Amino acid sequence: MNEELINSLLEKGFLVSPEFLESGTAQALLNGFSSVFGGDRAAVINPDMMNGTKNGNGLDINWIEFEKSRADKEKGRDSKIYRTFLDIINYKVDPQKEVSIVLQEQKEERIEVIKPKTTEKLEATAIVVKSYPEKVRKRELQHFVSYFTTRYNSLKKFLQNRTELQNLTSINRLIGKTFKEQVSVIGLVYEKSITKNGNVMLTLEDPTGHINVLINKTRERLWTIAKDICSDEVIGITGVCGGKIIFVNDIIFPDIMLNMEPKSAPQETYAAFISDVHVGSKLFLERDFEKFVSWINGKVGSTQQKEIAKKLKYLFVVGDIVDGVGIYPEQHKELNILDIYAQYDKCAKLFREIRDDVKVIICPGNHDACRLSEPQPALKEVAAPLRDLPNVLSVSNPAYVNVDSTEDFPGFNVLMYHGYSFDYYAYEVNSIREAGGCQRPDLIAKYALQRRHLAPAHSSTLYIPEVDEDALVIDRVPDIFATGHIHKSSIGNYNGISTIAASCWQSKTKFQEKVGHEPDPGKVPIMNLKSREIKMMKF
Numbered sequence: 001m002n003e004e005l006i007n008s009l010l011e012k013g014f015l016v017s018p019e020f021l022e023s024g025t026a027q028a029l030l031n032g033f034s035s036v037f038g039g040d041r042a043a044v045i046n047p048d049m050m051n052g053t054k055n056g057n058g059l060d061i062n063w064i065e066f067e068k069s070r071a072d073k074e075k076g077r078d079s080k081i082y083r084t085f086l087d088i089i090n091y092k093v094d095p096q097k098e099v100s101i102v103l104q105e106q107k108e109e110r111i112e113v114i115k116p117k118t119t120e121k122l123e124a125t126a127i128v129v130k131s132y133p134e135k136v137r138k139r140e141l142q143h144f145v146s147y148f149t150t151r152y153n154s155l156k157k158f159l160q161n162r163t164e165l166q167n168l169t170s171i172n173r174l175i176g177k178t179f180k181e182q183v184s185v186i187g188l189v190y191e192k193s194i195t196k197n198g199n200v201m202l203t204l205e206d207p208t209g210h211i212n213v214l215i216n217k218t219r220e221r222l223w224t225i226a227k228d229i230c231s232d233e234v235i236g237i238t239g240v241c242g243g244k245i246i247f248v249n250d251i252i253f254p255d256i257m258l259n260m261e262p263k264s265a266p267q268e269t270y271a272a273f274i275s276d277v278h279v280g281s282k283l284f285l286e287r288d289f290e291k292f293v294s295w296i297n298g299k300v301g302s303t304q305q306k307e308i309a310k311k312l313k314y315l316f317v318v319g320d321i322v323d324g325v326g327i328y329p330e331q332h333k334e335l336n337i338l339d340i341y342a343q344y345d346k347c348a349k350l351f352r353e354i355r356d357d358v359k360v361i362i363c364p365g366n367h368d369a370c371r372l373s374e375p376q377p378a379l380k381e382v383a384a385p386l387r388d389l390p391n392v393l394s395v396s397n398p399a400y401v402n403v404d405s406t407e408d409f410p411g412f413n414v415l416m417y418h419g420y421s422f423d424y425y426a427y428e429v430n431s432i433r434e435a436g437g438c439q440r441p442d443l444i445a446k447y448a449l450q451r452r453h454l455a456p457a458h459s460s461t462l463y464i465p466e467v468d469e470d471a472l473v474i475d476r477v478p479d480i481f482a483t484g485h486i487h488k489s490s491i492g493n494y495n496g497i498s499t500i501a502a503s504c505w506q507s508k509t510k511f512q513e514k515v516g517h518e519p520d521p522g523k524v525p526i527m528n529l530k531s532r533e534i535k536m537m538k539f
Contacts, residue, residue, distance in 0.1 A: 124313040124359035126403050129413060132396035132471050134377035139465060147465035148232070149207065152188050154473045155234035155452060158254040159186050165236045165252060172208035174241050182249075183241045185211070188234050192226075200226040204237070213237055213246040225251050227430045228447075233456035254452040256477055259496030263412060263479050265404050265529035271314040272296075273525045275418070275484025275502035278367065279350065280343035281323035282336045283507040286350075288522045292539045293353050305537070308526060314403050315358055318484035318502050319365025319418030321347055321379075321386065327367050328511045340369050340382060348385035356391050363397040365418035365485060373462040374398075374420065374455065375471040398454060400476055404529055412529065415478035419444075419485035419501075421455035423515060426486075428457070438516050441501035442492035445481055449474065449494050480527070487512065487519040491534045498532060500525050 159165060165184040174183060187204025195201050200215040200223060215226040229235065229251075236252040274292075278284050294300045298309050322343040323335060337343045351360060362379065364370050369382040376397040379387045387394045395401060398417040405411025422444045426437040435443055448454050454472040455461040463472065480498045489503035503523040512519060522539045 124357060124403070125405055125411070126314065126359045126361055126393050126401055127405065127411070128393070128395055129400035129402050130476070131399045132375035132377060135466065143465040143467055146467040147470060148188065150467065151453070151470040151473060152206065152234055154470060154475060155254045156186050158452060159234070159236040159252060162236065162252050164238060164250060166238075170208040171204065171206050171211045174211060174246070175209055175244070180240055180242060182238065183246065184236065184238045185246070186234065186236045187211075189229060189231050192229060192231060199223075200229075202226070202229065204235075211246060212244065213239065213248050215248045215251070219248075222248060222251060224431070228432075230425070230428060230457045230460075232458050233451050233453065253450045255450050256452065256474075256495050256497065259477075262496040262498075262532060263410070264532060265412070266406070266409055268311055268528060268530045269314075269404060270308055270312045271316065271403065271480075271527045271529060272312060273316045273318065273482050273500045273502045273527070274505070275318040276320040276365070276367075276487055276504035276506060277317070277347070278320055278323040278504065278506040279347040280335055280337035280340075281506055281509070282334050283509060284323070284336075285505045285507065285521055288539045289350060289505045290353075292522075292524060293350065295537075295539065296358060297353070297355050312358055312526075315354065315360045316414065316416060316482050316502075317360060317362040318416055318482050319363055319397055320367040320484065320504075321362060321365070321383075322368060323506075324367040324369065331511075334509060344369070344383045345385050347383075348389060351386060351392070352389060354391070358391060359393060359403070360389070360391055361393045361395065361401055361403075361414075361416070362386070363395050363399055363416045363418060365397065366420045371464075372420075373464045375464065376418075398472065400478065412479040413476060414480040414482055415474065415476075416482050417454050419483040421457075421461040422483065422485055424455075424457060424460035426516075428460075438486050439488060439518060440490065441483060441486045441488055442490045442499055444486075445483055445492065445499040445501065446494045449481065449497060449499075487517050487521070489520050489523040489525060489536060491525055491536070498527065498534065500527070500534065 160168065165186070167182060168184045168186065171185055171187060174185070185204065185206070187206045187210070189202055190205045190210055191203040193201050195214075198217045200217075202213045202215070203210055204213055205211075215222050217223045226248075234254065237246065237248050238250045238252070239246040239248040277289065291300060295305065295309050296312060296315070298306050301309060322340070323331075323337075324343070325331070325335070325338065325340050332338060337346060354360060364376045364379055366372055368376075368379065370376050370380060374397065378394040378396050383394075386392065393401070395416065398415060401414050401416065402411045403414060419441070422441060423438070425444050425447055426432055426440075429444075429447060432440060432443045432447065452474040453470075454474065455463065478497055480500060482500045482502065484502045484504075486501060487504040487506070488501060490499075490501040492499040502525065504519050504521050506519065506521060508517070508519045524537045524539065525534050526537055527534045
């Protein structure tokens with residue numbers, strides 16, 4: 001009998017264990033259940049199945065209950081389990097539909113025949129990887145010294161691993177030496193100047209001392225790179241030591257190496273990126289924002305746009321949620337909500353309309369009700385109506401958030417930074433200024449990634465000196481770098497990192513006109529997390 005059963009199973013591509021042949025289920029299969037072996041897919045049956053595990057189709061079967069139902073059928077009792085089992089084996093049951101069977105005489109006992117891994121409504125997962133916790137302490141001069149020392153040591157670790165920097169040495173070992181040999185040093189840019197001959201002169205310092213390095217204008221590539229260097233960034237250089245000066249042969253930045261295999265989500269889901277909502281301003285484009293929310297909720301848009309909205313799982317809001325009060329001179333003349341609490345109340349009312357299954361991740365910006373110095377802590381009690389919405393995740397500026405992770409997929413690491421320092425680099429970095437300045441936030445994002453710092457120059461932003469870390473160092477490689485502040489939407493890619501500058505929801509103010517911003521309101525980058533394709537939608 002067993003030989004007949006084994007041959008029948010093998011013909012159908014099934015594997016069995018010796019223990020299974022002794023079970024009542026095996027005998028039942030032999031006694032007339034030959035139809036269950038239909039189809040061209042194979043299954044693996046083992047003794048663990050006797051207690052309820054998965055069949056070859058990946059479906060939950062409780063074999064003990066099946067045996068019981070088979071016996072009950074002979075007595076004319078409930079046969080639903082029996083019939084469902086045959087349907088499963090014959091692949092007549094849709095594996096995406098959950099089938100639950102309850103015994104008529106034991107209604108408290110629920111048997112889950114199918115337990116799908118995914119449901120039609122995809123669940124959003126967002127995990128805070130790094131968010132700055134506010135540290136209240138007195139700051140003194142020594143804290144600034146320690147802060148820059150910490151920055152130097154953090155960025156030095158990235159540079160030390162670069163193969164270009166051979167024969168690394170400290171600066172004090174070179175001072176006063178007259179020999180000419182190849183050397184490499186890592187230093188913080190103390191000063192930059194242009195000599196009367198048009199060469200670029202840098203003064204580098206490390207904890208041991210400082211030394212001048214010269215980039216000759218005849219070395220066009222290096223000279224162009226050197227013109228973009230700003231003060232206080234950490235770089236590595238190689239060159240020939242001439243005693244009190246190094247003649248540079250190469251310049252190396254901490255940089256982020258090329259990622260040849262960018263992550264791709266297993267399922268087609270979407271993330272949207274917005275910034276600079278500026279609720280409370282007379283120039284806030286409320287109707288456009290409400291249209292955006294209506295699209296998220298599937299009420300407006302083409303058929304294709306509604307399909308994208310249905311699969312939207314994440315909304316990143318990169319700062320300046322409200323317009324604030326007293327941010328710039330005579331701002332009150334451009335406000336229609338003069339109270340900061342009322343601004344956040346209004347904001348909460350707008351965001352409350354977003355459907356609950358969309359995870360909204362918010363960091364503050366320079367207009368929000370928190371300190372201006374970076375890193376900025378997450379929104380406080382003044383923003384409680386917004387912050388405490390059930391689908392809102394409030395983080396600091398900057399912050400790292402991991403989204404869309406599963407047991408089999410690590411998710412995407414998103415670096416959120418409002419971008420208050422970006423104005424400085426738009427005007428002070430030669431190549432960015434000539435390419436369009438504030439119109440090219442993608443180039444500013446690239447610049448920051450190359451330096452692995454969000455605001456290397458001392459005067460580029462207000463900051464809080466911490467002795468244990470520089471929170472503006474890009475110490476983790478993000479998959480997505482999301483920014484705002486410039487009010488100009490832009491997308492790019494640098495070494496496998498998607499750079500996304502979010503747009504705004506405010507018309508041009510007099511202050512923006514003064515600083516050279518050209519707003520591009522109502523444009524929202526929408527990213528397909530499976531294909532990594534980014535589309536721009538206009539509202």
